[in-house]
Amino acid sequence: MTVAPWQARYLQRMGIDLWRRRELSDASAQTPVVSDGVTTEAADQRAGDWQALRQTVSACRLCGLCETRQNTVFGVGSDSADLLLIGEAPGAEEDRRGEPFVGAAGKLLDNMLRAIDLDRQRVFIANVLKCRPPGNRDPKPEEIRSCMPYLGTQVEHLQPRVILALGKVSAQALLESTAPLKAMREQWHQVGALRVPMLVTFHPAYLLRRPEDKAKAWRDLCQVRDLLGGAA
Ligand code: URA
Numbered sequence: 001m002t003v004a005p006w007q008a009r010y011l012q013r014m015g016i017d018l019w020r021r022r023e024l025s026d027a028s029a030q031t032p033v034v035s036d037g038v039t040t041e042a043a044d045q046r047a048g049d050w051q052a053l054r055q056t057v058s059a060c061r062l063c064g065l066c067e068t069r070q071n072t073v074f075g076v077g078s079d080s081a082d083l084l085l086i087g088e089a090p091g092a093e094e095d096r097r098g099e100p101f102v103g104a105a106g107k108l109l110d111n112m113l114r115a116i117d118l119d120r121q122r123v124f125i126a127n128v129l130k131c132r133p134p135g136n137r138d139p140k141p142e143e144i145r146s147c148m149p150y151l152g153t154q155v156e157h158l159q160p161r162v163i164l165a166l167g168k169v170s171a172q173a174l175l176e177s178t179a180p181l182k183a184m185r186e187q188w189h190q191v192g193a194l195r196v197p198m199l200v201t202f203h204p205a206y207l208l209r210r211p212e213d214k215a216k217a218w219r220d221l222c223q224v225r226d227l228l229g230g231a232a
Contacts, residue, residue: 046157050079053153057130062146065131071098075126075154082228083118084160084196085109086151088169088203089129089139100125105204109166112204112217116225126154128173144173155192162227163196164220167203174198185220199224 058072073090076099093103101109101120113119129139129147155163165171168181174191175184175198184200191198201220202213 050157053150053157057150060130060147060150063131063143065129065133065143068134069131070095072130073098073100073127073132074130075124076100077120077124078122079124079158081122081124081158082161083123083164083224084155084158084162085123085125085164085166086170086174087125087127087166089127090132091136092132095132100127101204104208108204108208112221115218116221124154124158124160126151128170139169139173148173152192155196156194159194160196162224163191163198164224165198165200167201167206170203171200185216197227 054074057074060066060072073094087100090100091103091105094100094106100106109125110120113123128151129143130150131147133139133143163174165174165184168184171181171184172178175189177184181200181202187199189198189200190196199220202210202217207214207217
């Protein structure tokens, strides 16, 4: 696994050990294999790193949002998902339950996933921010800067085949851009050291306000489904 030097510095400061894919030597080839050439030792290490990241996030005090949150929201789904969906930040209900997209926008997101034959157990859903901005205000740039290394590590760990950015805030943070959503949609981007293909679509909360744009969101979802080849 490769991470950008800035990301490594942040992660080191947070005491996070990065997961590294082991090259199989002759010796390790003798150890039991779980699947896809991954040894039980490597799988244990991987699970441990994921758990450590989860704990680091839950104890995070890198920005002021830790003062007002009820819960951190790490993400939900399969840690072997092919599709990673990334929203903006937890809202009130997500903060209360510690799970992303559980309010009205979450119901729509579940329906969007079902439309391409997926559900939240088979994908992974995360946010740019792991804590709720009070009053659901927009995330501040310094909050995004503090929190992004967690998301970067999640991407490195999950190694998804496709990322779907939900809304402008998420897309801008991932692309380090200030472009409007319109300019970022309808093209494949590549994200992070792993250059994961990423598409940008509308945030489900926006679609609740502007249902006339659901047809465009459906076109985005079909592109994701096509790239995944029906298996996510
Ligand atoms: N909106 C988001 O962007 N993320 C959530 O988890 C909930 C609402």
